[in-house]
Amino acid sequence: MEKENQLSPAVSKQANKRLTNYRKAEKFKDFLCVAPSLLFLFVLTYYPVFNSFYISLTDWNLLKSTKHFKGFDNYKWLFAGTGWDTFKDSIRVTFEYTFLEVLIAIVIGILLAALFNNMSKSFSIMRSIVFMPHYIAMSTGAVIFTWILNTDFGILNIFLEKLGFAKIEWLNSSKNALFAIVMLTGWKAVGYTMMIFLSGIRGIPVDYYEAASLDGAGLFKQFTSITLPLLSPTTLFIFVTTFIDSMKVFQSVEVMTNGGPLNATKVIVYWIYELGFVDYKTGRASAVVVLFFLFLLLFTALTMRVTNKNVHYEG
Amino acid sequence: MSPLVKKRLFFSLQFILALAVTLIMMFPIYWMFITSVKSQQEVLQAVPTLWPSQFHFENFSVVMKAAPFGLYTKNTIIMTVGIMVLQLVIGIFAAYGFAKGSFWGRDKMFLLVLGAMMVPHQAIFIPLYLIVAKLKWIDTFAGLIIPNAVSAYAIFLLRQTFKSINDNYLEAGRIDGIGRIGLIFKILVPMCKPTVITLTIITFINGWNQYFWPLIVTNKETVRPITLGLAKLKRAYAGLEVQNFNEIMAGSVLAILPIVILFIALQKYVVKGVANASLK
Numbered sequence: 001m002e003k004e005n006q007l008s009p010a011v012s013k014q015a016n017k018r019l020t021n022y023r024k025a026e027k028f029k030d031f032l033c034v035a036p037s038l039l040f041l042f043v044l045t046y047y048p049v050f051n052s053f054y055i056s057l058t059d060w061n062l063l064k065s066t067k068h069f070k071g072f073d074n075y076k077w078l079f080a081g082t083g084w085d086t087f088k089d090s091i092r093v094t095f096e097y098t099f100l101e102v103l104i105a106i107v108i109g110i111l112l113a114a115l116f117n118n119m120s121k122s123f124s125i126m127r128s129i130v131f132m133p134h135y136i137a138m139s140t141g142a143v144i145f146t147w148i149l150n151t152d153f154g155i156l157n158i159f160l161e162k163l164g165f166a167k168i169e170w171l172n173s174s175k176n177a178l179f180a181i182v183m184l185t186g187w188k189a190v191g192y193t194m195m196i197f198l199s200g201i202r203g204i205p206v207d208y209y210e211a212a213s214l215d216g217a218g219l220f221k222q223f224t225s226i227t228l229p230l231l232s233p234t235t236l237f238i239f240v241t242t243f244i245d246s247m248k249v250f251q252s253v254e255v256m257t258n259g260g261p262l263n264a265t266k267v268i269v270y271w272i273y274e275l276g277f278v279d280y281k282t283g284r285a286s287a288v289v290v291l292f293f294l295f296l297l298l299f300t301a302l303t304m305r306v307t308n309k310n311v312h313y314e315g
Numbered sequence: 316m317s318p319l320v321k322k323r324l325f326f327s328l329q330f331i332l333a334l335a336v337t338l339i340m341m342f343p344i345y346w347m348f349i350t351s352v353k354s355q356q357e358v359l360q361a362v363p364t365l366w367p368s369q370f371h372f373e374n375f376s377v378v379m380k381a382a383p384f385g386l387y388t389k390n391t392i393i394m395t396v397g398i399m400v401l402q403l404v405i406g407i408f409a410a411y412g413f414a415k416g417s418f419w420g421r422d423k424m425f426l427l428v429l430g431a432m433m434v435p436h437q438a439i440f441i442p443l444y445l446i447v448a449k450l451k452w453i454d455t456f457a458g459l460i461i462p463n464a465v466s467a468y469a470i471f472l473l474r475q476t477f478k479s480i481n482d483n484y485l486e487a488g489r490i491d492g493i494g495r496i497g498l499i500f501k502i503l504v505p506m507c508k509p510t511v512i513t514l515t516i517i518t519f520i521n522g523w524n525q526y527f528w529p530l531i532v533t534n535k536e537t538v539r540p541i542t543l544g545l546a547k548l549k550r551a552y553a554g555l556e557v558q559n560f561n562e563i564m565a566g567s568v569l570a571i572l573p574i575v576i577l578f579i580a581l582q583k584y585v586v587k588g589v590a591n592a593s594l595k
Contacts, residue, residue, distance in 0.1 A: 029495055030416030037409035038424060040465040043446070045431045048439035055441060115333055122330070126337040128582045133340065135578055135585070137524035139542040140570045143549045144347045147560050153359050155346060187343065195586060248435055251526045255546045269437045276441055277531060286441055293438035300433050 049293070056286035063280050074287035086263070086271065087288070094267045097178055098246035104186040105242040106235060109193030114223060116194060117201055127198075131191035138188065142255035145184040146171065171257055174264035181252050181265060193238050200234035201227060240303045244296060268292055347571070351375070351564040358561045374565040378548070381562065383536060384569045387544035390456075394529070394540055395522035397460035402469050402518050403511070409465075410473030411499045415485060425474070431467040440531060447532055458532045459540070463522070469514055476510040477503055512584050516577070520585075523574055541570045 056074055060067035077083040116127050133141065148154050149170035157167045170180040204227065212222050250269040253259060259266035259274065266274075268288065276285030350358060351374055353367045378384065412418075413425045443462050452458030480503060488498050504511055526542045533539050539547075548566050552558050578585060 027416075027418045030412050030421075031418040032412075033408040033416055033495070034412035034421075034424065036405050037465050037470055038427065040405065041427060041431045041467065044443065044462055044465065045434050045439060045467075046427070048442035048446070049434060051442035051445075052439060112336065115329065115336065118326075118329065118333075123333060126333050128586060129337050130340045131582075131586060132344070132575070132578055135520050135524075135574055136344070136571055137526070137542050137574070139524075139526050139546050140567050141343070143545055143563060143567050144343050146549065147350065147564060148343060148346060150558075150560070153560070155363055158361070158363055187340070191340065244435075248437055250437070254526075254530070255549065272437060273527075282441060289438050289441065293435065296435055296438070297433065 052286050052289050052293070055282060056290045058283050060282045061280050062276065062282045067283075070283070074283045075291075077284060078287055078291070083284070086266070089263055090266050090268050090271045093178065093263075093265060094247060094249070097182065097249055097265075097267060098243060100179070100182045101185055101189065101246040101249075102239060102242045104182065105189045105193045106238055108186070108190045109197050109238065110228070110231065110235075112190060112194035113197035113201055114227065117198060127195070131195055133188045134192040136188070138185075138251040139255050141184055141188055142252050145180070145187075146256055149180050149183070172261060174260075174262045177257050177261060177264045181249075181256055184252050184256070185246075185249065189242065193242070196238060197231060197234055200231045204230050236303075236306075240300075244299070247292075247296065344571075344575075347564045347567050350561055351568045353561050355559065355561060371561070374561050375569070378562045378565040378569070381551075382544055382548045382566065384541065384544065384566065386536065387539060387541040388569070388573075390538050391523060391540040391542075393456055394459045394525070394538075395519055397456060398463045398522040398525075399515065399518045401460065401464040402466045403515060405465055406469035406473050406514075407499060407504060407511075409470045410477050411495075411503060413470070414474045414477035415482070415503075428467045428470050432471060436527065440528070444531055452532070454533055454535045454538055456538060459525075459529055459538060462528065462532075463525075466518065469518065472510060472514060473507070476507045480506050509584070509587070513587070516581055516585055519577070520574060545570045 055067075057069060057071060058067040059070045059073065078087050112130065116123055116130070148156050151157060151167060151169050151172065154170070156170070161167060168176060170176050208226050208230075209222055212226060217225070248269055249267050250273065253265050253267055253270045254273070257265045259270045269292075272285050272288050272292070275281045275288065349365070349367060352370045352372060353364075353374075354369060354371050357364060357368060409428070413421060413428070447453060447458045447462065450457070452461070484502055484506070485498055488502050493501060524542060525540060526546075529540050529543050533543065536544075545566050549563055552563055
């Protein structure tokens with residue numbers, strides 16, 4: 001920079017200007033790199049969020065081109081009479097499902113991680129097999145499980161009969177259908193959570209275990225007083241992601257039960273789909289969407305507060 | 316008991332338990348493959364056989380006639396590759412801009428990406444459907460692909476990885492006269508190969524397994540992906556007195572096979588990627 005002083009003022013001024021222009025052009029090119037993603041996010045994510053809210057204030061029916069502004073009519077419908085009955089039930093079903101799924105994902109995930117925590121080749125192959133269902137399409141999994149859970153010819157019932165139990169109506173009874181869905185989604189989830197817990201376990205310093213075993217702590221004691229407490233950040237991560245995913249459960253329900261029998265598996269997202277694309281009540285569907293979205297946003301905001309260290313703004 | 320014997324005994328016990336769990340977890344997939352080559356009578360036997368007495372590979376040709384699985388597979392490939400390429404290209408450019416670029420409001424704009432990660436697909440699908448309908452993209456590949464063109468998660472993950480690369484490498488490249496696109500694809504991407512490969516695999520598998528969105532924007536067979544085709548086939552059989560489970564399972568095998576092969580071939584990356592992505 002000092003060399004510039006030796007140039008004549010006119011030349012130096014021109015050079016500075018060119019440098020500024022160059023920098024401006026570079027900045028603009030950098031911006032161009034992110035522009036497509038921002039454009040897409042605005043058109044495909046942010047605009048639809050606001051539009052959902054607007055549609056929820058209208059009486060719109062997907063088949064008609066006219067819509068009228070109705071204020072909070074759809075919301076009133078949701079909180080009274082038949083609307084409330086279905087809404088209430090679908091919230092209950094969704095939370096029942098979420099509770100079971102989160103429980104399975106965490107408890108079985110941790111147990112499997114402890115069991116499969118071995119570096120040998122054979123364990124690595126077995127881990128991959130346990131993990132594989134995670135990547136099989138939910139709809140395909142649902143078709144396979146419909147066969148396994150078939151009342152008369154399904155292998156599970158035949159097996160149970162051999163053990164002396166009565167046949168169980170898995171998918172045709174409103175008592176068991178939700179549990180049947182949990183079997184499928186749990187089967188898909190536990191391999192994944194095992195992997196996450198395992199990488200959590202691997203992050204625990206070996207010295208802790210060595211010290212504990214010198215103190216005479218057995219394996220069970222080591223597991224409950226070292227592994228479990230130190231896995232709590234991982235557990236929280238699994239809890240939050242599984243909770244949000246479970247609230248959005250749809251595919252397994254759509255393929256296995258269509259929300260039935262008797263609404264026993266009509267979870268929120270399935271109900272939204274049914275309202276919007278089967279009954280064509282777009283306004284009502286959007287009202288449920290808005291409430292659902294606000295709930296998820298609130299939940300995410302709350303967990304972010306709890307887990308401030310898991311936020312990565314600073315990079 | 317000597318410590319060594321104790322250790323061996325413990326390992327054997329652990330191994331047997333782990334093997335039992337593995338077999339249980341694998342069973343549904345095994346049962347699908349085995350059912351798909353059984354005869355109708357054998358499928359409905361009171362005592363199920365764990366190995367077919369006779370292989371009936373014709374189930375596959377029967378199911379190919381009942382539903383156009385070849386077409387479904389082709390549609391899925393087009394849709395998946397389209398989504399994958401767009402998400403990666405747009406994601407890589409955006410990640411470069413957010414990680415290494417300099418322009419006004421860069422970090423504030425990045426918050427918009429993080430915000431988009433929180434929006435569930437189900438909260439926006441009705442307006443999205445309207446946009447697609449207005450563009451006359453219902454039953455087209457554009458309708459299947461474009462709404463999935465950007466993945467906030469991909470941008471986030473790539474940006475984190477690009478950030479970890481020292482700026483000096485880019486400076487050196489600039490001095491050598493490499494342009495921006497060259498910097499990204501000749502320096503950044505090769506240096507972040509593991510993340511890019513993992514992301515490619517995850518994007519591919521997610522694309523392959525898409526269900527909700529295709530269900531909404533497709534009515535015709537001509538663009539329908541295999542996940543929907545299989546569910547439709549299952550429903551078509553569901554009304555029948557005797558369900559042809561061997562044929563439904565043959566269809567499932569056709570739907571699952573590419574992913575299973577991909578998974579086995581690349582499992583090292585897939586497994587590592589998941590562990591890394593969760594810890595980032």
